[in-house]
Amino acid sequence: MSLNPTDLFDVRSLLSDEERMVQDAVARFTDEKVLPIIGDCFDQGRFPRELVPEVASLGLLGSSLPEEYGCAGMSGVQYGLICQELERGDSGIRSFVSVQSSLCMYPIFAYGSEEQRREWLPRMAAGEVIGCFGLTEPHGGSDPANMKTSARRDGGDWVLNGAKMWITNGNLAQIAIVWAQTEDGIQGFIVPTDTPGFTAQEIHKKMSLRASVTSALFLDNVRIPDASRLPNVKGLKGPLGCLTQARYGITWGPIGAAIACYSEALEYSKERMLFNRPVAATQSAQIKLADMARRITLAQLLVLQLGRLKDAGKMVPSQVSLAKWNNCRMAIDIARECRDLLGGAGITTEHAAIRHALNLESVITYEGTETVHQLVIGREVTGINAF
The missing domain is CATH 2.40.110.10 (Butyryl-CoA Dehydrogenase, subunit A, domain 2)
Incomplete structure (x- = not known):
């Protein structure tokens, strides 16, 4: 039995039926609505605002918040899968949903008054207020x-x-x-x-x-x-609590970017003929592709366990830091390697690798740089604060 090149350990089989339904719905949206236009949007420096109503209708805004506020009441794993499939399209689409959901709707829900929740959350879930x-x-x-x-x-x-x-x-x-x-x-x-x-x-x-x-x-x-004023929090724990929610989504998102680049480079390497054989027949290309598959598999297992911890109420911020550090580094390295495998074609936005590689320069920086997350883990394992 041949394995799925983008899911070598059959992580999808570990998902519930509801989780797979969410992933499939967002994957269809990405395939049908995002991918046909996103290269041009990137070239033009334009956010595809016309997609917001459908994003909202799919329940992707504030997806983890309770249904009583007009939200979908999904699990943390479902939110992660949303981020993964959206970022397979483009980091900019996932960023829009992350900011709306984790950085704006979440603090109103977690730190706001009941009046603020009733006033803002239903309209934000519907995409009427950004x-x-x-x-x-x-x-x-x-x-x-x-x-x-x-x-x-x-x-x-x-x-x-x-x-x-x-x-x-x-x-x-x-x-x-x-x-x-x-x-x-x-x-x-x-x-x-x-x-x-x-x-x-x-x-x-x-x-x-x-x-x-x-x-x-x-x-x-x-x-x-x-x-x-948000009445129920004071101090840095307020914004840092929001960042933990957003970083959690970012641990999943770059897997989508990596899969997009890897899938494209894998097919290209099978079709591209050099020296009378496909690029994929060379040892150097196979070693690169195998390493990408290894790193994607490890990232998939990492975030699924992180999501299960989140849904069990056991996730702590340093675990999110480890996953963001690992998965952003994984994705940016894979995007760059895929660009190389594509040769000259890889520098154009007709292919995904250069666009994802450039986007990931931001993703690896925002919500805590790689160095910040390394130092968070350093503090966790040594008990010494080096900031």
């Missing part, structure tokens, strides 16, 4: 505690001042989840983007995540009522 997540600042990067954006009380209102950088969905969003320093520590605020003093400036000249909207946010005496 969110963005304002944490990273121009000077901050991997040090979110060094936050300059401030929020001060003024009667029953808050007045926000500052700037945020590298914000996915910034120019698409109707609300921003903004984290700011207050006299009581870091707190989160739901800021409608049409509030006076709030501006978003799209970042251009990107060579990565070109089919995604990335922005800088500026807050100049932005006044919002106290009802817009």
Whole structure:
């Protein structure tokens, strides 16, 4: 019996019927709607906003949140499979869903009031309201505690001042989840983007995540009522809790990117004739392809166990760090190796490898750089903080 080259250990057999149904539905969406247009979107630097209604209708926005808020109530493993299949299309599509779900809807659910949940979550699940997540600042990067954006009380209102950088969905969003320093520590605020003093400036000249909207946010005496503050969290644990949710999805997503590159390179190497034999008949190509299959298999097993831990309520952030570090490194190495196997053809966006390789330069950087996650694991195993 021959094995599936993209699932050598039959990981799919470990999924429930419901999990396979979700994966298959998102895979069809990616095959039918994303892949036919995504190369052109990347070339044009355009996010395919026309796909948002179908993404919403499939229940992919806030998919793990309860049904009472208009969400799908899926498991962590199902959310991971969603991310994997979307990123098989493009990291920009998965990033849109990650930000909406894990960085915007999740904090409203976890840290917001019941009124805030009822007001925002059903409309966000339906794709009627898009969110963005304002944490990273121009000077901050991997040090979110060094936050300059401030929020001060003024009667029953808050007045926000500052700037945020590298914000996915910034120019698409109707609300921003903004984290700011207050006299009581870091707190989160739901800021409608049409509030006076709030501006978003799209970042251009990107060579990565070109089919995604990335922005800088500026807050100049932005006044919002106290009802817009997320009341149930203070300190860095608020935004870091959101990042753990988003990083979890990112541990699955790059597997999809790697599978897309690997599948394409595998077929190309069988068809491409050099020196009177297919490239796939050479030892060097087979060693490369075998190593890709090995690394994809290990990543698949890693995230499935991580998802089972999440669904059992046993997942801890350092486990997410290990998986993000491993799987992003796996995917970017495979994308680059596939580009090489494709030869000159690999530099065009008619093939997937160069687009995924460029996108993964962002994925391996955002939500914690590779070095940050290495140091998280270093701290875990030694008990010593080297940050």
